[in-house]
Amino acid sequence: MNTVNRQLVTIIAESVIEQKLIDDVKECGAKGYSVGHVRGEGQTGGRALDITGSSIRLETVVTEAVADRILATLGEKYFDRYAVVAWVTPVVVARPNRF
Amino acid sequence: MIAVSVADTLLTAPLVAFVVALIATLLKFEVRLPEALYPILSTFLLLAIGIKGGKALADASLRDLWGPLLAALALGIITPLIAFAAMRTLGRFQVVDAAALAAHYGSVSAVTFTVVLTTLDAREIQFEGYMAGLLAVLEIIGIVVALFLARKSSDGSGWKSALGEVVRGRSIALLVAGLLIGAIVGAERLEPTDPLFSGLFPGVLALFLIEMGVTAAERLRDIRSTGVRLVLLGIAIPLVNGALGALAGKAAGLSTGGIAVLATLAASASYIAAPAAVRIALPKANPSLYITASLGVTFPFNLTIGIPLYIAMAQAIS
Numbered sequence: 001m002n003t004v005n006r007q008l009v010t011i012i013a014e015s016v017i018e019q020k021l022i023d024d025v026k027e028c029g030a031k032g033y034s035v036g037h038v039r040g041e042g043q044t045g046g047r048a049l050d051i052t053g054s055s056i057r058l059e060t061v062v063t064e065a066v067a068d069r070i071l072a073t074l075g076e077k078y079f080d081r082y083a084v085v086a087w088v089t090p091v092v093v094a095r096p097n098r099f
Numbered sequence: 100m101i102a103v104s105v106a107d108t109l110l111t112a113p114l115v116a117f118v119v120a121l122i123a124t125l126l127k128f129e130v131r132l133p134e135a136l137y138p139i140l141s142t143f144l145l146l147a148i149g150i151k152g153g154k155a156l157a158d159a160s161l162r163d164l165w166g167p168l169l170a171a172l173a174l175g176i177i178t179p180l181i182a183f184a185a186m187r188t189l190g191r192f193q194v195v196d197a198a199a200l201a202a203h204y205g206s207v208s209a210v211t212f213t214v215v216l217t218t219l220d221a222r223e224i225q226f227e228g229y230m231a232g233l234l235a236v237l238e239i240i241g242i243v244v245a246l247f248l249a250r251k252s253s254d255g256s257g258w259k260s261a262l263g264e265v266v267r268g269r270s271i272a273l274l275v276a277g278l279l280i281g282a283i284v285g286a287e288r289l290e291p292t293d294p295l296f297s298g299l300f301p302g303v304l305a306l307f308l309i310e311m312g313v314t315a316a317e318r319l320r321d322i323r324s325t326g327v328r329l330v331l332l333g334i335a336i337p338l339v340n341g342a343l344g345a346l347a348g349k350a351a352g353l354s355t356g357g358i359a360v361l362a363t364l365a366a367s368a369s370y371i372a373a374p375a376a377v378r379i380a381l382p383k384a385n386p387s388l389y390i391t392a393s394l395g396v397t398f399p400f401n402l403t404i405g406i407p408l409y410i411a412m413a414q415a416i417s
Binding site (some may be wrong): 017066 | 375378379402
């Protein structure tokens with residue numbers, strides 16, 4: 001099958017900023033995304049923020065350029081204000097046009 | 100007299116459930132309900148108090164309403180200002196933290212409201228049914244005023260999305276939906292649903308308060324890191340705001356029960372709408388401060404000692 005290299009961007013964040021994150025990720029050029037609730041603990045102290053809902057994991061498969069834009073946006077608007085972590089994993093996908 | 104009324108308030112099923120769950124959690128027993136139940140119970144409670152208030156709104160005339168509405172508006176503006184001033188001067192918190200705390204004390208707690216209603220019902224004290232409408236008003240204004248105090252610390256876009264969060268958020272939306280259902284359908288036609296929304300109400304509240312007891316106990320553990328001043332202010336501010344609420348209720352011509360409800364509303368601190376709004380608009384404020392104060396200190400205080408006190412205040416001045 002015809003496959004191609006793309007980047008999987010994974011963002012773990014407090015749920016209160018879910019909608020803002022989705023808007024920004026789309027704005028950066030992502031064509032789709034998945035969100036789920038997760039539990040955990042981090043340097044910001046996890047528990048204190050749970051009251052507005054458990055944390056979310058937002059995943060999106062994008063090109064390298066879009067992944068860079070997403071990370072830059074996170075750095076600009078989120079990292080120093082909210083409990084957010086993000087990483088990028090190289091993935092191989094079928095149907096290159098979808099991502 | 101206060102001792103009797105404390106006993107009366109404490110010996111209702113919801114309150115005992117709360118205290119038992121709180122103590123059990125502090126002793127590290129696992130009493131938490133399945134997580135999925137929590138949003139179902141809160142949905143039910145918000146809809147049910149909305150419907151109850153809506154029924155009463157359908158019967159009330161505009162002339163009955165403007166006095167209490169004005170009183171609620173005034174309280175919505177004054178209570179966050181008092182909380183802000185106290186947190187700044189007595190608590191010596193930064194502007195952004197003081198404003199975040201003020202948003203919580205300016206806004207209201209629907210569960211505390213629900214507990215005072217059940218307590219009044221149990222003690223057969225009459226109150227104006229439309230108070231749930233005031234709950235919706237008070238929930239929003241306090242947050243708006245507090246965010247305004249911190250406008251310099253907030254980012255431009257944060258303001259708008261925070262307001263949207265409160266107004267369209269689940270708690271206001273469900274409450275208003277309930278009010279509309281109650282007001283449109285009316286008491287008589289709602290009779291078939293009464294076994295669900297009225298009959299099951301105290302039982303559901305008891306279940307919900309088990310969850311609240313667990314959460315409050317978890318917050319209580321954080322008190323060590325937030326300090327004694329926050330605890331003292333978490334008790335003093337509701338007392339001052341509650342007394343103001345009682346006076347405002349008296350001025351608005353409410354009944355004894357109505358005065359007690361308005362006092363409780365003024366004294367209560369939000370822990371659902373306000374944290375979400377504050378987190379968006381004031382990300383630099385320290386969440387463990389406002390959540391601990393509101394949920395770990397003020398909520399248990401109001402439930403156990405505050406509410407009987409506000410009822411006694413209402414009886415004393417009416």
